[in-house]
Amino acid sequence: MKNRFYKTGILFLHTLRRDWLKLLIWAVALSLFTGGFASAMYEIYGKDPAGLMAMYVTMNNPAMITMLGPTAATAETYTVGAMYAHEMILFTALVFGIVSIIHVISRTRKEEDDGTTELIRSFQVGRLASTTAIVIEMFLLHLVIIALSTGLLQVQNVPGMNFSSNLLYSTSLGMQGFLWAMIALIFVQLGAGAGSARGLSFLTLGFFYIVRMATDMNAPDASWFNPLGWSYLVNVYVNDNWVPIVIAIAASIVFLAFSYLLEQARDVGAGYLPERTGRAHAKERLLSLPGLILRLQKIYIIGWLFALFICGAMYGSIFGDMDDFVSGNEIMKQMFLHNANYTIQEQFMSVLFIVLSLLTTIFIVGSLMRIVNEEKKGRWDQLYATKLSRTKFYWYHVILTSILGVMGQFSAILGLYLAQRSVMETPLSLWVITKAGIAWVPAIFFFIGILAILIGWLPRFTVIIWSYLLFAFFVSYFGQMMDIPEFVINLDIFGYIPKVPIEEWKWGTIFLIKLLALCMIVIGFIGYKKRDLVNE
Known part of the structure; x- marks a missing residue:
């Protein structure tokens, strides 16, 4: 097993040298998007209890729940922090997931399709080294985002948004990004190419988003089986539940291990899902x-x-x-x-x-x-x-x-x-x-x-x-x-x-x-x- 990860460190440094500017832009942009609007929310709603209560009523109507998910807060516990998380966390989790899927597939399966991976494997590198380098890169990227967004929330000094809650909020989103990166790795192995892997990944993301619309309205407990549900089930700024984070970490490890097992037995450029056999002669409309x-x-x-x-x-x-x-x-x-x-x-x-x-x-x-x-x-x-x-x-x-x-x-x-x-x-x-x-x-x-x-x-x-x-x-x-x-x-x-x-x-x-x-x-x-x- 050790040989399968040979030269992972060198490949990681090479990948980081190539991607550092893009990753830096993503880290800053996602951190700003994650935590940059808390003080503005407080200025608008935090100083006006009536305005905050109006937002509570608005965000708990069926349309808002289907779009943004439920909140564990009551009218008495609906603070600016609870409103901020309720309004932002699910949508931001989708953005994190999309960014992670795009990057992981472009740096794994797309490079296989372009012949880059085959060239790298012609040298003395482990079979799983390239994938592991991307995993390390994604892990560090989301650690940086967690740190930056937590710090950004903290310096705004919004009443009711303390450090532990700010850290949970940022960690929940960071884990969503890493989790969907690991899910994308599975489809990298299954798909017939980068396009197929990307399509399957986005289809899965969309499927879970649509499923949670039904479960959030009719069966809230079922949302615990939904990866996207682990973002807002932390109930941040209400009762700060870290259990979904633990579940997301465990699931990420399982998904990564499963993708490793699939990659070990897969030929470069091939996928487990069969490609449909094409026609011997093209239809006339293709001319x-x-x-x-x-x-x-x-x-x-x-x-x-x-x-x-x-x-x-x-x-x-x-x-x-x-x-x-x-x-x-x-x-x-x-x-x-x-x-x-x-x-x-x-x-x-x-x-x-x-x-x-x-x-x-x-x-x-x-x-x-x-x-x-x-x-x-x-x-x-x-x-x-x-x-x-x-x-x-x-x-x-x-x-x-x-x-x-x-x-x-x-x-x-x-x-x-x-x-x-x-x-x-x-x-x-x-x-x-x-x-x-x-x-x-x-x-x-x-x-x-x-x-x-x-x-x-x-x-x-x-x-x-x-x-x-x-x-x-x-x-x-x-x-x-x-x-x-x-x-x-x-x-x-x-x-x-x-x-x-x-x-x-x-x-x-x-x-x-x-x-x-x-x-x-x-x-x-x-x-x-x-x-x-x-x-x-």
């Missing part, structure tokens, strides 16, 4: 560029359209209980019932589509990114060498992505409509819900425009789009709850979209956003047509 693009993204498209439908249905399923929930609650009436001409469902729906539209944006950004990601891997070279023009190549991808943006939004609209129709005595019409959802499509197209410019002029920096998407989500989601400066809010494209039906259509604004998106797409095309090809 066209649109057919090829659709075939390459078929599973991705189907999976996302189904996920958006489920998300819409999930939110629609709580519409039937909202009248009863709000009717006897004056605080909730003040927070939601701003316009007597519209029902609580209509007013809540206008906010709900912010989340659904952001999910659709993630879907279409991932689709359009394929044009440059495949180029970096050299997979388009044979097509570029033919008579196929870059003009067709570019516009086919952009047009497909635009169509998918509309389809994704309609999928969420349909799920919301069918679910609310099954639970409401007087359901909203399809037209009302469609108007509320379709109003956000121009903002989705705006992201296509930004990404088009990056693809055309800065293809090596397309990852920047995810930073802006994260920024837009944060401002849209937390903007009304935190005292964010006006000039920062103005940078969020979603802030310019009218919240139909309670707000009137802003035809001038909608037209301008569409025009800007089209101009950026054309500018991106000019750069794409002239630039050299890129590779990794």
Whole structure:
């Protein structure tokens, strides 16, 4: 067994030398995101008991529980710390999980696919040395994040947020990152390639998120069997339960050991899940560029359209209980019932589509990114060498992505409509819900425009789009709850979209956003047509 880890230290130093800048940026960014807003929360809510109680009522409605999980706090024990953890911990755990999955797979299975691992193993290194180096790197990264975020929370000196609770909060999130890194290692062994491993990892993460929606509402004890549940079950700033941390550590060790067992018996570049045997002759539609693009993204498209439908249905399923929930609650009436001409469902729906539209944006950004990601891997070279023009190549991808943006939004609209129709005595019409959802499509197209410019002029920096998407989500989601400066809010494209039906259509604004998106797409095309090809 010792020989299997031979030269782990050298490989770790090599990996750290290569990744140190990226890891440093991640550590700072994740630490700031984890603990950077506690003092702002205190300034807004901590000095006003009525405001804190209003947040307690708001965060305990069914919609918030499905999104953010439950809280163990009561009205008497709902402090600023409890509110901060309730609002942030599950969403931040998802971010940690996504970052860990992406990094682990890119440094393990992707390097196998590129031939780097085979080259390294041609030297005198242990079979498990490369994987162990990544495990050590991830462990140290999350230790640093835990230390930084705990210190950041501590220096803000928020009343009720003491050191032990701050440490538990940071440790819970750090363990989520490391835990999902170990889960990703298992799919590295099972998948047929990096894409398969990444898809299985994200599918598992999404599956557990959706499952906990049901268990948090109907069977809270079942959330103990959910890895994501171990983030908020620590009940930090309420009764500080360290048991979920111990469970997460034990599970991480088990997952790591299992991945080692799988890797020992696996050939480099192979996976345990069988690859489907392809056809001896390609179908006729694969002889066209649109057919090829659709075939390459078929599973991705189907999976996302189904996920958006489920998300819409999930939110629609709580519409039937909202009248009863709000009717006897004056605080909730003040927070939601701003316009007597519209029902609580209509007013809540206008906010709900912010989340659904952001999910659709993630879907279409991932689709359009394929044009440059495949180029970096050299997979388009044979097509570029033919008579196929870059003009067709570019516009086919952009047009497909635009169509998918509309389809994704309609999928969420349909799920919301069918679910609310099954639970409401007087359901909203399809037209009302469609108007509320379709109003956000121009903002989705705006992201296509930004990404088009990056693809055309800065293809090596397309990852920047995810930073802006994260920024837009944060401002849209937390903007009304935190005292964010006006000039920062103005940078969020979603802030310019009218919240139909309670707000009137802003035809001038909608037209301008569409025009800007089209101009950026054309500018991106000019750069794409002239630039050299890129590779990794």
